[in-house]
Amino acid sequence: MLKEQLIAYLKKENVQGAFLIKDLSDGETLCHNECLKVPSASLIKMYILVEAFRCIKIGSLTLDKEIAVKKEDLVDFSVLQFLRPRLYSLEELLSLMVVYSDNTATNVLVDYFGMASLNELMQQIGCRTSVIQRKMMDFAAAEEGRQNYTSVMDMTSLLERLYQGSLLGQPFDAQMLDIMKGQADEEAMRRDLPDELVIARKSGELDALDHDIAIVYTEKRNYIYVFFSWETGDNNCGRKVLAETSKLVFDYFQGK
Incomplete structure (x- = not known):
């Protein structure tokens, strides 16, 4: 019933979508459309987070x-563009990247780890529809066809293994989940849910494309919400779709 409701909602709003609940x-x-490869927007930052903790796990x-953030690293949609270039700890950069979706922090970390290592990680953990081919705000690369991609299946697999403690293991x-629980974005899938809910999540958007991935912790049961929307017309519509x-998903689980 819920699946049919969600598909009907997408049709009513005249947007394209994929989801896994x-x-x-x-x-x-x-x-729905769970294996479809879709531009990832800021969800690609999840793999940078995992690669950082993989390196921490092996002791490197x-x-x-x-890590140095230089003046030439600064890009739009970034807290760091309003701060002076200096050395930042890896912990600071990861928090900025996930909690505030900071594009400068992301690009600095992409340079630090390298796209080849990030793509190798995606293959190693079985996220085979995911790929990083450009940095944030690199519109020239996007126009040349170098885009970042993922799928709701890959994102769900990543979240579920984080939840189980079976991705890199504990601690x-x-x-990583603790960082995600600090998400500053109160819109999209978070907008209409109770304030007291604990949610580990990451959102992402491009023009006419909005995604959100989350582990929602409730008193009754915990669940994964992964929802992609595109051809939304504008981001206000996309965020409304996610909200x-x-x-709908929250109400379903509350009544289950």
Whole structure:
């Protein structure tokens, strides 16, 4: 019933979409276009987070490692563009990248780890529709066809393994979830949900494209919400789609 509701909602709003909703108590899964490769927007930042903690796990990196942010690194949609260039700890850059979706922090970390290593990581963890081919705000690369991609299946797999503690193992998976729980964006899937809910999430947007991925922790049961929307007309419409579908999903699980 919920799956049909969500598909009907997409048709009513005249937008394209893909979703995967999973009950983390009994495994019930509802999905649509789950394997479709879609531009990832800021969701690609999740793999940078995982690569950082993979390096921490093997001992080649620490959270207090200092990385230089230079004037030439600064790009739009970034907290760092309003701060002076200096050394920042890896922990600071990861928090800026995930909590505030900071594009400068992201690009600095892409340079630090390298796209080849990030793509190798995606393959190693089984996220085979995901790829990074450009940095944030590199519109010239996008026009040349170098885009970043993922799917709701890949994002769900990533979230579920983080939740289970089976991606990198503990304490690393819990540390990544803690960063995600600090998400500053109160719109999109978060907008119409109770303020007291704990949610580990990451959102992303491009022109006429809005995505949100989340683990929602409730008193009754925890669930994964992964929803992509595109051809939305504008981002206000896309965020509305995420907010209203998220509320439908929340109400479904509250009544289950």
